[in-house]
Amino acid sequence: MLSPLFAIPLNMGTGTWIVTIIASLGFVMMFAIASAGGDYQGLIKTTLENDALAREKRKGNR
Numbered sequence: 001m002l003s004p005l006f007a008i009p010l011n012m013g014t015g016t017w018i019v020t021i022i023a024s025l026g027f028v029m030m031f032a033i034a035s036a037g038g039d040y041q042g043l044i045k046t047t048l049e050n051d052a053l054a055r056e057k058r059k060g061n062r
Contacts, residue, residue: 012020
């Protein structure tokens with residue numbers, strides 16, 4: 001059974017559909033590029049190191 005959400009008409013014209021499709025494809029492509037080139041391990045490591053330094057600095061100020 002279909003969800004009632006899909007029964008809502010969007011009332012979008014042809015131009016709006018074209019813009020929506022191009023924007024969606026652009027988002028997916030940019031997300032794929034960012035995911036392929038992203039250094040998530042390095043980002044997490046740097047974040048944890050910076051957090052540890054900030055905690056040590058706060059302990060020293062007390």
